[in-house]
Amino acid sequence: MKTKILINSFTSCGGCISSIIELEIFPDIFDSVEFVYFPLIKDAIDIEKCDIALIEGYITRKDQIKDMKLIRRNSKKVISVGTCSIFGGISSMVKEIPLKSVNQIIDLDGFIPGCPAPPELLGNSLMAILNGEEIILPENNLCSECGLRPENGLKTKVKIKKLLPDKPPKKCLLLENVLCLGPITRAGCKAKCIESNMPCEGCMGTVSREFTANIINFLASLDVSNDLLTYEGLFFRFSRPDLPT
Amino acid sequence: MDLYSILAHPIRRKILLLLEKEKLIHFTSLLNLLNLDATGRLTFHLKKLGNLIKKDVKAYRLTEQGHLAIKIMKHSQSILSGEDIESIEIRRPSIIRIGILICLCANEIADVLDIDSIKKFVLKLRNVVSVQIFENLCQEKNLKLIETWYNDNFVNKIVIAACSPRTHARIFEDIFTNFLKKDVWKNIEIANIREQCAWVHIFDPITATENAKILIEAAVNRVILKEEIPLGEKIKTQKSVGIIGGGIAGITLALALARAGLEIHLIEKSPSLGGKVARWNSIHDIEECATCILSEKISEVVREKNIKIYTNTTLESISGSVGNFELVLKTHPRYIDPKKCTGCERCIDICPIEKENEYDFGLNKRKVVFIPFAHCYPYAAAINETDIEKCRACRICENVCKNNAINLDETAKEVRIHVGAKIIAIGSELFKKLSFLKHDPDNDIITSFEFERILSSDGPTKGALIKLSDGNLPESISIIQCVNGTNKCSKYCCILAQKYIREIKKRIPDCEINLFYDINRLPRNSIPLHDPLHRATHFIEGLKIEVKGKKKYIIADNRQYESEMIILNVIMIPNASLVNLRQFLDFYPDDDGFMDKRTLASGIYGCGSVTGPMDYQSTISDASKVAIKVISLLSKEYLIPEPYRLKIDPNRCGLCGVCVSECPYNAITLEGNKIHIDQFQCKGCGMCVPVCSTNAIDLITDTTAQLLKTIEVYSKIHRSTKVIAFCCESCGYAAADAAGLKKIQYTPNVLIVKVSCTGQIDSEFILHSFECGFDAVLIVGCHKNSCKFIDGKSKIGKRVELLKEILPELKNKIQVISISAIEGDKFASIVNESCKKIKKVA
Incomplete structure (x- = not known):
């Protein structure tokens, strides 16, 4: 049947x-x-x-x-x-x-x-x-699939100045001062956006926690210039937290 | 029925083994453990087991015959299939049986709280099997009672409802170590019903009891989630130390450590030991010639058998961890064999090439082949690697050396050494961008260090205090203090000025001396020390130097001071080599660019002015401080780490490395495809936990899951307004305890969650609290710059700021509070106020 x-x-x-x-x-x-x-x-x-x-x-x-x-x-x-x-x-x-x-x-x-x-x-x-099996989603973040991942992690405080790279990136986008949401995004897309010179926007959602909580934790650990923070699409493009009204 | 036919069935064997493991099992849980769906089948087998088991308090347990039967079963594994024995090997019990101990604290708790209703309530909680009440739990006489209670009820996790974990956690742990052994860490949780309920809500016993119930329920849920704590591996220590930098700090340390029996490798970049002190005329306070003190120390170092000296040597790379590092050193060629050289200076006399003498800060010239200074070690000539091309073209000196010590074709050598600890004592540099003050030694505008050389008897003027321009005695001298680019205190130029004034007065009694502090450049937090004997001290705004031919004027506050010699008292700036060292030594620079001692990885120490501006005396005392640390580290044969504070799930880790930059102690390193935690360096602050988006990294004591569960349990309390307060262990929680100890009453609508540092507080905790129905979130941490973990408070501050910005509806509901551990009254008033505010809004 x-x-x-x-x-x-x-x-x-x-x-x-x-x-x-x-x-x-x-x-x-x-x-x-x-x-x-x-x-x-x-x-x-x-x-x-x-x-x-x-x-x-x-x-x-x-x-x-x-x-x-x-x-x-x-x-x-x-x-x-x-x-x-x-x-x-x-x-x-x-x-x-x-x-x-x-x-x-x-x-x-x-x-x-x-x-x-x-x-x-x-x-x-x-x-x-x-086949009657469970769906297996990757439990890692996008960095695990990314070709530009720095060998020793982010050693210094990362400064974010822009949302898009000016030229094709040679190293981790974060180190080139571009905001990439790869570290807080679930893996599984094989970093297609980054391959085509676009930073990750986080469409896959996160592995744990709500997206908003994650992005706040992440951005607070970086040095993001203030004009970028007013851009609401950064936080709620794919998710909005459920708060009691 | 004989024993073997009873044991013939695998289910019956399984039942026996399960009972041995878990001690006491209820019928339903037995059904679950065996994966049986028919109760009849289990009843049948239980009946068949006969007198091997017995039913006791609604649960089954083994009788003595049962224990014997298991022994027989294990002896004759051959007659059994064996497979089920392997599958249920004797592990730790998996059924959680929680026992609750309530302490009455000599009726301090019982006077306020309704203990009977608490007992009734907690007995209904999941997994709780027994509640025991003690008059004074912390007294040792109860030990026997607790142990029998523990064994009789087959309890494996304990919740203690008593006083604050800050005061008594250690005492309880000591009591329970006797029978819990090393599992004590994972099996105890404390509900603070004294400081947070009984003592602060004295006039409201009903709500206080309710709060106590919730606190105990949260503790029960937390203890369920507690897991085993892995212990780290022990490391054999190398009884040797590598000291990088052969200045006064390095020399003092080397002597102290060598005398304690450690093997010392003293590594110096330049051709001689000595550092900056070698260039000074005298040392403040001691009033003695600096070279004399130094040469004495150097000769002591040379005599000490445990010290190996590497001059002309730089550090190339470092591997290994605390207790056993491997340092790769590169010994640069000196071109003159110090063992053969007698210091006869024939080569220096004949050498035709001259260059600036860096030892005298370029005030005079020296030959390319040189002996650094009179009391240097090794006392032998040397040629810098940068000058060697000129020498290879000339080669005159090779002919005059009688001992054939000169070899201009020498190459660099690599040396590998193993050390247990390493110390960085590379010192600092001096502020150089002096053009705005028209620095010019030929026109007698000199720096303080050039002035030291003029005073020094082996300096360019042979110790005579004369003007470099014409060789005459100066009639007026001006000293300008705190010469720097920004407002930073040099920490020593005040006492240096006093030293200079005395020295000048001694040599030229008629000399007019003016001392200038530029208020615009004066550091904000420093109070200038000025010599009461010296009246001509000027605090002026906007200082300028004007040069008209040979005459120099200081123009300050519209007045003009003519002076024949101007001394610029410059500050120390961070050593340029620090940037290179950061590649293989983990530390962060502080705000001024010096090495921040607190961020050094374990087994690495910073000493002397590499960590900030320092005078001679402070350097010496700093060296002995570091020496004590190193000796206590390396005095043990093995380094046995404390239980891990952090765990990493390598399968979930995506190697993004955000945690690496977030850790204030550099305890996390990422190399290739491996993430590693330095177990000695990790202090358990938990700042890396919120930034890990995959939850791969977590603390072992206050895990994210435990804290989220606590929030959920707390939210069950029925109140019109509910406030949750996240308190850091060392300040916020301590302040709440202080309020309790002083019995300062505050509103019972606030519930306290303990976190190790405010930096651990995840934005999710805050969002989750609001989702669970709390009306406000308080984050109670330490005062500015007093965070136990360096900068946890600023991290949560940033998170809260962002949260408020993007979710404006939360703007008035989150509050970040600074408090110190003794400010109990402040804690109470803040909590009361914020509860009132929320009521008003509602």
């Missing part, structure tokens, strides 16, 4: 779901899998009973909460894909709407972070779920 899969996206850019289609395993997956609900490739009718539900996006409307609960009731496993669903992501920067991430509404059986989720991690995780 084929495994029944449901894929739905809530408020999001749809990037993570699209990257499922771009996976290498995608064409072959049809032999063992049946998509019961996948608005991107076939007409969506009703949320049916399924084995695995993959969901993406942030919850911004009340009817989405209803759908969310319905999906939970009808599926054996619910996996959230992408940063939006678990940490809030870009959509959490909208302050007007009372927002919630998926894991605050229902229990999840696993999550795959990333904005969008890196294809390798997504493919491996999907295969693991289909």
